[in-house]
Amino acid sequence: MNNRFEDFLNKHSETNWLKALTDVLPAIHEVDRNAAQIWFGFYPLSLYRYLQTAEDKAVAVQKFVMQGKYELKDQIDSSHTFLYGHRFWKEVKDEISNRAETFNSENANLTDEIKQIAKAAADKLKVSESLTVSIAAVGLMTLTQVGIDAFKNAAGRVTPPNDLMKKSPDQIVSQRAKDDGQGLLGFLKTINKQWTVRYDENSANGKFKLMDDEEIASGAARDQSQNWLAKDPRCGEGVIPVECRSAACGTCWVGVLGGAEKLSDVAPRERKQMKIFGYQQGDEAKPILRLACQAKANGAVSIVIPPWNGVFGKKIYANVEDVELEPATTSAAKLRETISSATENN
Ligand code: FES
DSSP, X not given: OOOHHHHHXXXXXXHHHHHHHHHHGGGSOHXXXXXXXXXXXXXXXXXXXXXXXXXXXXXXXXXXXXXXXXXXXXXXXXXXXXXXXXXXXXXXXXXXXXXXXXXOOSSOXXXXXXXHXXXXXXXXXXXXXXXXXXXXXXXXXHHHHHOHHHHHHSOOOOOOOOGGGGSOHHHHHHXXXXXXXXXXXXXXXXXXXXXXXXXXXTOTTOEEEEETTEEHHHHHHHOOSSOXXXXXXXXXSSSSOOSOSSSSSOTTEEXXXXXXXXXXXXXXXXXXXXXXXXXXXXXXXXXXXXXXXXXXXXXXXXXXXXXXEOOOHHHHHOOXXXXXXXXXXXXXXXXXXXXXXXXXXX
């Protein structure tokens, strides 16, 4: 049975949530400002609600060609390890659980709830509130999508920060802004420049090299240092899942934690396809949700790879005209065929 706090959270649409997130953004330390927006892009409330109320969820999942771990209930403690605020997860989760027990307000609003949770946790932890706002917002949305019982029952396990994430928030921000040196006389180099793409700030090995002006997915495919397929069945070519390499399937979407301004502008095809996929890209020329097979880098960037992909824009957001998808199959070739035919015709 829902409690009053859940009822309150459930009253809000995805638009309300994104508005609340926008309201609290200035209060979030820069280290987590993109990360919080990326997280909300990775776990859209509208998609969750659609699947929950679908007559046949399995059919809907197949129709949306969904692959990977798209449900928060399977990753309550782990979906947000790329946030600096993840280290405060246990305390924030406890504050949210307490709030759910005692909530009794007629005039509550989402923005204030996020801020209150963040403040209570920050006071306990004796850290700046600017470091707990992002994880408080993420925690409240997680509760909304998993329900109070699963939320409370999760262990609250924190993955200890490692590598770049062990540094201070300001150091992380400045590290993300840095480009690779190009060696002695590097300033004379016009060709053969190389850039580092970090895909896991918690791992010293979580990076690969990219040639100047190369698509992110191409650099990822050259890195065969690990058995990517064993880690994620979507990863046939590298750490970033890819299928079509032509903005036709939506498999390769990524969030950009740092360096979005060093990526190529979104071209009309990527723009249109992101709408078809249902990924909330934002209208800027250099947004923080990109297709790795389209975004070319002219500097070092830090990205995060979502654990799932799908094609649901038309049904969920109704902002695309006439895209019909056939049921997905497990065959990559068939998947590619299905999606490209569904999108090419429109
Ligand atoms: S690999 Fe298909 S959209 Fe990038």
